[in-house]
Amino acid sequence: MEWITKELAQEIVTRTMDIIPYNINVMNEHGVIIGSGEHDRVDHIHDGAMLVIQKQETLIIHHKQAKKLKGVKPGINLPILFQDKMVGVVGITGIPAEVKNYGKLVKMTAEMLLQQAFLLESMQWKERVKEEVMNELLNNASVPHSAIVDRANMIGIDLSIRRVAVIIQLTIKETNQDHHKLRKSIVASLQSVLTEADLLSDFSFPTLVLLKRIHLKEQSWNRSFTLTELTHLQTMLNQHKDITYKIAMGHDSAVVSESFQRAKQTLQTGCALFPEKSLYDYFDMSLPVLLSQLPSKSELQSFFSLLVAQDENGELQETLTSFIEQNGELNRVADSLFIHRNTLRYRLDKIKKLTGKDPKHTKELFELYISMLLYRIQP
Template identity: 30%
Template sequence: MKISKSLAGQIAQEMMSVVPYNINVMDESGFIVGSGDLKRVGTLHEGARIAIQSGHVFEVYEDGSGMKPGVNEPIIIDHKVLGVVGITGHPDEVRPFSKLVRVTTILLIEQEARNKLEQDERVKRVKFYHELSYRKEAYDLEFLERAGSYGLDLKKKCWAILVEGDVNGKEFKNVFRSYPHYWNLENDKAVFFITDVFLYKELIGKLNSCANVGRIGSGEAEELAAYSLEQAQAAISVGSRVDPLKILYTYEELRFLIHLSYDGAERPGTIYALLDQSGDKTGLIETLQVFIAENGDHNRTVQKLNIHRNTLNYRLNRIHTLTGKNPRNYMELFELLCGLMWRK
């Protein structure tokens, strides 16, 4: 801990606004680093040097030996002399003020040290969450320990929840205060990292009802949070084009369209593998083909297949159960249609 020049100058100026004498602040070597008399800044203060060596108050009553009358109080914190604060004037006159000036100086130095520690911690925290957002290498022990120091268990899979909106709004601030694993990506974007499924669902609910939130994108739980964040970004990018009135877009729901939009790499042949493995594969696939051909018209579908309406409903429900895709939902029906085209 040291006395910075900026703080020394601040101490001298502020104390002189309430104490009617010149104030000098000296560093650990006795050089003046702050003073009401700017011409003396940078010069050696002999009275301060003596106070530092003795560790006690040093008073000067007369001019001489390069010293002016005054009281020089050593600044001691944690049993270490950090410098000296001096008041120029006859000791009998300025002594009543010297203790006040010394105590105030110590408080200001300690406050500056706390502020610096807090600032350093904020910088470290920002660096950590920045790395967490973009790191695509396996987490090493040191990174896991850093995460643990913030209360984030990265031994578990992590969800990234991306939020667009007024991230400085009052309602939004009330939300993020309860979820510390949070980082501002940009002025209007923020990301939360969650490793607990209960907290994930709880946070999604709160964000969904927050007036300051415009859009929410959620990735899946991944070993590396950066992948989940990429998924959340893609979910907003693709989902907002498909359904711009929605607030919440999840990668799980939009996976097919995201891959189709970006590279078409994920072709849902596995959807039909599930139907092929079912006991009634011919009936289910034929039903789906006719249902699509008849534009989802139930009456024409049952007539074409020559089946009862209840049988059609059963088969559509069965397709939904086996594939996870609902033929009655236009977007999911489109995915099933693509699956038919790509089916081997």
């Protein structure tokens, strides 16, 4: 395994030469110079480094010794250790008496940068595995196969935990040009209010996908608790003035991909019916979501279409909507529309005349409601 890449070696050289006024060389575990302030020395064997590797200890090279060794100048060469293993050598070129005091500083710098690079690579690898696991969960219509379960276990993801799919669709205002910085800021904000069992993916940014751990109450999904958690996400998103957003939650399902599909359908339907809202829940919208899956231009849609065609100022549509929202209670409907009850009765009769459906009859009101939903979902 190559512990120190040429890119990392040159970074070690650059960082340390910013601190001390001497040339720095970095050699790999084979004694080859892979980073140096003297670029013509790169890719050459350094015999001094070979001796350090053989003896596993620091080597001071004086002028006379340097003449006898290949690719070597006077100075000091020190082993680079990582996880108690020697993975390379760092050398300082110069008169030994002058440079030896810098040895520990240069060695510490090299090992610190190696540790940082390793941690970054580990984080990136973990993110790649998480993306692979989430992609499998979101797109596979069956229980994840053993290989995915094993990979999830490798990075500490317990797939036995029940989760619900949540889609967070962001719209970035044109004034913000640095999408990468905004992406990191938003993800960091959301992660601050999520638990370790929650899985957040930003691979389709500006759309985020969250697999939210659900809490149980008497063995059933405590949906109200999850909704409260989503309001916390809204609070965090509201702090970002460069975006607007829509959040849609699917249903509790043993198969994550089914919950994800419901979340997508809920988002699409919610935006069509309630564009003023920012949070949509499949549980509250299951009927319109299911209707949205019907073939377009359903016959049921024709009732409301007839009404729209003869309702130039939209007052009949407004009246029907209020009548449904107020459960047909005439006084409350009239109050919400600021009209007299007689005016309300006139409008309801007109709706019946235009559509052939009487809003005051429960079955026919339901048909009108379905027709209205279909019209708005499938205009």
